Amino acid sequence: MTTKKTTTSKGKEHSIGSAGAAVDHQSNALLRARQGHGFAAERANHMIDTVKGKRTRLVGDDFAKAGPDRTVNGVAIQSKYCASARASVDACFARNGKLIYQTRGRAMKIEVPKDQYPEALKLMAKKLQTGDVTAALARKQAKSILVEGNIDYDTARRIVAFGNIDSLKFDAANGTITAAVAGSVSVAVAYAQALWNGEDAKEALGVACATGLKVGGVAWLSSVLTAQLGKSAVQSVVHESSGWMVKQLGSKASLTIANTLGAGQRLGTEVLQQSGRKVTGKAAETFLTKAVSSNVIAAAATTAVLSANDLCNVFTGHISKAQLFKNVTNTAAGVGGGMAGWAVGMAQGAAYLGWIPGGALVGGAVGAVIGSVVGGSAASTVSRHVTDLLIEDDAVEMMHHLERVFVEEAQDYLLTQTEADQVMQKLQTKWDLREQMREMFASVSPEQYARWLIRPLVEEAIKRRKKIRMPTEKSLLKRAAEILQGDLPGYLPPGNPPPMQRPLASAPVNAKPVSTKAVIASAEWPFPTSSRP
Numbered sequence: 358m359t360t361k362k363t364t365t366s367k368g369k370e371h372s373i374g375s376a377g378a379a380v381d382h383q384s385n386a387l388l389r390a391r392q393g394h395g396f397a398a399e400r401a402n403h404m405i406d407t408v409k410g411k412r413t414r415l416v417g418d419d420f421a422k423a424g425p426d427r428t429v430n431g432v433a434i435q436s437k438y439c440a441s442a443r444a445s446v447d448a449c450f451a452r453n454g455k456l457i458y459q460t461r462g463r464a465m466k467i468e469v470p471k472d473q474y475p476e477a478l479k480l481m482a483k484k485l486q487t488g489d490v491t492a493a494l495a496r497k498q499a500k501s502i503l504v505e506g507n508i509d510y511d512t513a514r515r516i517v518a519f520g521n522i523d524s525l526k527f528d529a530a531n532g533t534i535t536a537a538v539a540g541s542v543s544v545a546v547a548y549a550q551a552l553w554n555g556e557d558a559k560e561a562l563g564v565a566c567a568t569g570l571k572v573g574g575v576a577w578l579s580s581v582l583t584a585q586l587g588k589s590a591v592q593s594v595v596h597e598s599s600g601w602m603v604k605q606l607g608s609k610a611s612l613t614i615a616n617t618l619g620a621g622q623r624l625g626t627e628v629l630q631q632s633g634r635k636v637t638g639k640a641a642e643t644f645l646t647k648a649v650s651s652n653v654i655a656a657a658a659t660t661a662v663l664s665a666n667d668l669c670n671v672f673t674g675h676i677s678k679a680q681l682f683k684n685v686t687n688t689a690a691g692v693g694g695g696m697a698g699w700a701v702g703m704a705q706g707a708a709y710l711g712w713i714p715g716g717a718l719v720g721g722a723v724g725a726v727i728g729s730v731v732g733g734s735a736a737s738t739v740s741r742h743v744t745d746l747l748i749e750d751d752a753v754e755m756m757h758h759l760e761r762v763f764v765e766e767a768q769d770y771l772l773t774q775t776e777a778d779q780v781m782q783k784l785q786t787k788w789d790l791r792e793q794m795r796e797m798f799a800s801v802s803p804e805q806y807a808r809w810l811i812r813p814l815v816e817e818a819i820k821r822r823k824k825i826r827m828p829t830e831k832s833l834l835k836r837a838a839e840i841l842q843g844d845l846p847g848y849l850p851p852g853n854p855p856p857m858q859r860p861l862a863s864a865p866v867n868a869k870p871v872s873t874k875a876v877i878a879s880a881e882w883p884f885p886t887s888s889r890p
Contacts, residue, residue, distance in 0.1 A: 375692050378583040379655035388517045398438040398513040399426045405507040434466045438513050442473035446480040464502045472509035519588040532580030540573025582658040599649035603642050615641035660689045675795040680751045683744045694736020695729040702728020755794045762807040766815045776818045783814045
């Protein structure tokens, strides 16, 4: 019996989205700081203005003294989200009463919470009403300086918390960007692979679109889950564990790894290897700790999303706990390998083309895609081979039952070669075999379930047999006499012993089917005997 071994890994194709979720988690590290709600307000207002079609840019991560937090249509804006309107306005002035935030000698736009804006206008006007500045002029200046934020103070506070509606809305909107990037990259890769596999342009486009939607959806869910975990107690546990791991590496190893992976990457407020600078000492450990914790959380989130169906199946009894462990292990390996390949590929690509203006960006992007595919494939292959040695797939066990039942049915009904092939073809076209393997595993008796699948197809093949009319006794005796007189039938080749010396058991073999074992051995067996159900 010929068998075809096919195995799939869900993790490697989703590593791009997982890596994107990790990058978002790193860049949002400021949201977990003591004044995280202020940074959350910047990003939320930035996102809303972007959706409105404005030209927006976040520029405050460089922590320039008295610099803007973001720009909208080229206008510099400083965000002040304090607990009260008075606190937000007071934060704009130095102790000597002068306005802190200015650009080219003119007052910078100050963004305050939506709910504080009316009161902040009055307080700002009072602050500006000094010397020759009249009340009317002060109110006019206050209106030209203050900008009403898109969200209020309480919403900014809720964004940095875990598990509330505002937090989920923010993470969902932010995850859309990650999903778009992951989906578009996957579309390009899937389209190229389909063409290389011989598909025409239309079929390749269909495969690419389906892949993009699937990968984009998983990337979105992974991004939201990663962001939410980053706001929970899980973040501190993972961060502490990551810090311990980095310390075990030692300062030299940490410095080497950080400088290798830092090319062209931005981590929160830390920009590594920009303008020829390299991280040193404590900064290297900080970088690695944040990178490891972010990637661990993102990988765990992506693995959880991809394994949700397996978890449902184990609870409903459609797969075993061993199969769940094997599936999750292989998925995690694919995700982790792809993310590692993404990081290494980005660093190497940026370094390779860094000497060209803008080359670091292009090289990093190309290297990241190639690295994620290669890393994910390699990790998935190794994991699959190891787990195959340790744990047998549920599908393999179910195939044994199916094969055994098919053998019994073939023997009981004396199937011919043609009939056996017809049964196999019908079985393959009539049923979704992967789904049926899960149902078989969940059934009380897998053999009875296999018989339920095969028996109707065997009976259908038998109904198509030509009806046979048995020869009369007279015709049998006549033919026997002819044989005894030396009239050898055509099936006896020259050189065989005389008919009387041949055993009666070697009467025409085509009077009954070819041996059952031969029929089964040459039948077209369509099932993968070591594939995930």
